[in-house]
Amino acid sequence: MPDVLAVPIEHQFDDATQQREAATMGMWLFIATEILLFGGMFLGYTAYRHAYPSAFAEASRHTLIAFGGTNTAVLLISSTVMAFAVRAASQNRRKLLGLLLFVTASLGVLFLVIKGLEYAHEINEHLLPGRAFHIDAADPQHAELFFYIYWLMTGVHALHVTIGVVLITFFAFRAWFRDAFRNHDTPIELLGLYWHFVDIVWVFLFPLIYMIDRHS
Amino acid sequence: MTTATLQAAPQPRPLTKPTYLADGKTIRSWLLTTDHKRIAILYMISITLFFFIGGAAATMMRLELLTPQGDLVTSETYNKLFTIHGVVMVWFFLIPSIPTVLGNFLVPLMIGARDVAFPKLNLASWYLFMAGGAFAVFSIITGGVDTGWTFYTPYSSTYANGHVIAMATGIFIAGFGSIATGLNFIVTIHKMRAPGLTWFRLPMFIWTIYTTSLILVLATPVLAITLTLMALERAFGVGIFNPAMGGDPLLFQHLFWFYSHPAVYIMILPGMGVVSELIPCFARKQMFGYRFVAYATVAIGVFGFLVWGHHMFVSSQSIYAGMIFSILSFAVSVPSAIKVFNWTATLYKGSIRFQTPMLYALGFVGLFTIGGLTGLFLACLAVDVHVHDTYFVIAHFHYIMVGGMVMGYLGGLHFWWPKITGRLYPERLAKLSAVTIFLGFNLTFFPQFILGYLGMPRRYPVYAPEFQVLNVFSTAGASILAVGYVLPLAYLLWSLRWGRVAGPNPWQATGLEWTTSSPPPTDNFEKTPIVTEGPYAYDAQAAEAELEAGHA
Numbered sequence: 044m045p046d047v048l049a050v051p052i053e054h055q056f057d058d059a060t061q062q063r064e065a066a067t068m069g070m071w072l073f074i075a076t077e078i079l080l081f082g083g084m085f086l087g088y089t090a091y092r093h094a095y096p097s098a099f100a101e102a103s104r105h106t107l108i109a110f111g112g113t114n115t116a117v118l119l120i121s122s123t124v125m126a127f128a129v130r131a132a133s134q135n136r137r138k139l140l141g142l143l144l145f146v147t148a149s150l151g152v153l154f155l156v157i158k159g160l161e162y163a164h165e166i167n168e169h170l171l172p173g174r175a176f177h178i179d180a181a182d183p184q185h186a187e188l189f190f191y192i193y194w195l196m197t198g199v200h201a202l203h204v205t206i207g208v209v210l211i212t213f214f215a216f217r218a219w220f221r222d223a224f225r226n227h228d229t230p231i232e233l234l235g236l237y238w239h240f241v242d243i244v245w246v247f248l249f250p251l252i253y254m255i256d257r258h259s
Numbered sequence: 260m261t262t263a264t265l266q267a268a269p270q271p272r273p274l275t276k277p278t279y280l281a282d283g284k285t286i287r288s289w290l291l292t293t294d295h296k297r298i299a300i301l302y303m304i305s306i307t308l309f310f311f312i313g314g315a316a317a318t319m320m321r322l323e324l325l326t327p328q329g330d331l332v333t334s335e336t337y338n339k340l341f342t343i344h345g346v347v348m349v350w351f352f353l354i355p356s357i358p359t360v361l362g363n364f365l366v367p368l369m370i371g372a373r374d375v376a377f378p379k380l381n382l383a384s385w386y387l388f389m390a391g392g393a394f395a396v397f398s399i400i401t402g403g404v405d406t407g408w409t410f411y412t413p414y415s416s417t418y419a420n421g422h423v424i425a426m427a428t429g430i431f432i433a434g435f436g437s438i439a440t441g442l443n444f445i446v447t448i449h450k451m452r453a454p455g456l457t458w459f460r461l462p463m464f465i466w467t468i469y470t471t472s473l474i475l476v477l478a479t480p481v482l483a484i485t486l487t488l489m490a491l492e493r494a495f496g497v498g499i500f501n502p503a504m505g506g507d508p509l510l511f512q513h514l515f516w517f518y519s520h521p522a523v524y525i526m527i528l529p530g531m532g533v534v535s536e537l538i539p540c541f542a543r544k545q546m547f548g549y550r551f552v553a554y555a556t557v558a559i560g561v562f563g564f565l566v567w568g569h570h571m572f573v574s575s576q577s578i579y580a581g582m583i584f585s586i587l588s589f590a591v592s593v594p595s596a597i598k599v600f601n602w603t604a605t606l607y608k609g610s611i612r613f614q615t616p617m618l619y620a621l622g623f624v625g626l627f628t629i630g631g632l633t634g635l636f637l638a639c640l641a642v643d644v645h646v647h648d649t650y651f652v653i654a655h656f657h658y659i660m661v662g663g664m665v666m667g668y669l670g671g672l673h674f675w676w677p678k679i680t681g682r683l684y685p686e687r688l689a690k691l692s693a694v695t696i697f698l699g700f701n702l703t704f705f706p707q708f709i710l711g712y713l714g715m716p717r718r719y720p721v722y723a724p725e726f727q728v729l730n731v732f733s734t735a736g737a738s739i740l741a742v743g744y745v746l747p748l749a750y751l752l753w754s755l756r757w758g759r760v761a762g763p764n765p766w767q768a769t770g771l772e773w774t775t776s777s778p779p780p781t782d783n784f785e786k787t788p789i790v791t792e793g794p795y796a797y798d799a800q801a802a803e804a805e806l807e808a809g810h811a
């Protein structure tokens with residue numbers, strides 16, 4: 044199989060299969076560490092939501108669910124496109140791969156733009172915790188705690204989206220101009236894993252922040 | 260994949276290859292190396308440096324504690340000293356010690372691989388570690404931190420003076436080095452084993468490094484986010500842990516100990532792994548109950564994640580939570596005890612040789628047992644209320660960390676020194692220093708059990724006069740201990756040049772690392788080894804017969 048031999052094999056590996064399996068396992072472990080990283084924040088959210096349910100419900104009504112909802116759709120679509128990109132890579136269709144990666148990255152940028160508009164709105168409404176923070180709520184202190192966690196978790200998530208967008212753009216260029224992933228689609232597959240992970244984190248964040256007890 | 264190994268291996272290679280030490284002599288060849296063996300050496304030099312920084316802080320503390328008055332340093336300086344000692348010893352010596360030095364050197368050799376799965380990531384880990392260390396040292400030099408190694412909020416995030424953020428940043432960065440190392444080992448052990456090397460043929464050292472790596476990968480990210488939140492609170496007033504802003508300091512403690520209790524197992528499991536290699540070799544016997552020891556290793560890793568609340572018995576956590584954590588802490592002692600029983604049973608009817616590594620191994624078993632049993636006192640809710648925050652706790656965990664891990668590290672270092680350097684260390688001097696360390700250690704820390712039981716609190720430079728005698732004992736012991744630590748540094752360096760040439764297998768040990776030359780070539784093996792039997796194929800009766808015949 045000359046196609047398989049075309050993949051450069053690093054000296055510590057015996058063959059392409061071992062190299063691919065090692066890389067894939069490494070990526071899954073990396074995602075596990077990311078889950079634990081977000082896990083600390085999810086725990087904080089859960090503990091405080093449990094301790095101050097009404098303050099959190101009241102605070103969450105000040106979030107913009109239309110923005111959050113749109114963003115959920117944007118990320119889900121981008122994840123779908125990414126899945127097609129991974130498929131295109133495995134079929135060695137490099138122009139299609141490049142195109143799909145560009146679309147994925149653009150959707151990532153769209154997500155960040157919408158998130159940015161939402162942040163701008165919240166800053167204007169004095170919902171950024173700090174001296175200027177102001178909220179009409181029965182328990183403003185714990186409502187502020189909600190917004191601490193909101194800014195923190197969405198901020199760390201947005202950082203991950205940004206890193207993803209940069210990587211995807213870089214890979215898109217390499218696919219389009221250099222034909223870099225011919226017979227060597229492992230990097231694209233792992234990039235896809237990362238992007239799906241970022242997407243899934245948002246799928247959990249969305250109901251926690253925007254939806255719980257919104258209409259009670 | 261393993262059959263593919265057989266086909267791929269016999270590529271033509273030159274017969275005599277340079278050792279990994281001779282393969283490039285420039286500083287650049289060391290700083291840009293991706294060879295796991297050289298990275299191990301880089302780590303060895305770095306952690307030795309940190310060990311003496313942490314040790315210097317401990318020395319100052321012990322000197323201060325010679326007298327009941329605070330006459331050598333101010334209380335504030337004393338606070339900074341025990342913080343430096345804790346932070347440096349935990350994150351920059353104990354956690355990296357065996358995994359990054361012996362683990363890096365041995366994991367690929369023991370499983371018959373040419374290198375770890377991700378050699379560049381391995382080098383990056385070391386740079387992360389050093390960058391983290393630089394932040395920590397910067398924080399120490401520019402005024403230090405007085406929060407203790409636990410960084411409890413809201414003190415650390417609101418009231419403490421000093422460079423808390425720099426210190427936390429250092430730990431954060433070094434933490435990512437740990438994560439990368441753990442990830443690398445897990446993938447390496449899963450995917451790079453030589454043909455025939457099944458899971459239950461692995462040396463116990465590999466099992467412990469594997470479990471340690473799992474803990475590193477799963478626990479360290481939680482520490483990273485916890486310290487980030489603490490630093491954000493300090494820098495920008497994000498009030499997650501500050502009760503004045505609606506936060507809860509207990510949340511910090513939960514998150515911190517969710518990492519830091521498993522970190523205790525990061526610090527002891529690799530020591531257990533080393534001892535599990537040493538005892539069969541120097542008792543010339545199969546390991547007793549190999550599978551049980553392997554399962555016990557994994558069980559310790561799993562249970563270790565469920566007991567963090569025993570650090571918070573008096574923190575106002577719910578009494579029911581306390582009871583559960585107490586029971587689970589008792590449970591985690593079962594697999595630890597299984598290990599001690601199995602080591603003891605391995606010694607039974609063995610052909611025991613008291614060479615230096617074995618002295619360390621036996622010291623480890625005894626001291627770890629004392630540390631473990633006193634841990635049960637502390638896991639007991641009612642007793643803990645009395646001895647919490649006293650010297651009893653200090654003595655307990657130093658028996659585990661120093662009596663356990665440092666002894667394990669030194670034992671392993673002596674055992675594999677001939678493999679790492681190709682030279683033998685001077686045996687008599689080494690035995691002398693092993694005994695010195697054992698005696699000095701006990702004289703230092705045993706009195707602290709009594710002090711704690713009598714009620715001397717930890718973290719104070721001033722104490723009641725009736726405690727002075729025991730404190731003088733302790734400081735005297737610490738001086739002996741210091742001599743015991745400086746001796747190996749001197750004679751191991753000496754042996755690099757003047758030590759006897761070791762040959763590939765000076766201990767007649769089993770294990771793939773002993774089948775290649777000492778020091779090994781860059782690619783580790785002439786050709787990929789094939790494994791046909793389990794580890795520790797020693798024969799005690801044959802060894803005895805040989806002794807009687809006067810051969811050995």
Ligand SMILES: [Cu+2]
Nearest residue numbers: 520523567570
């Ligand atoms: Cu603990």
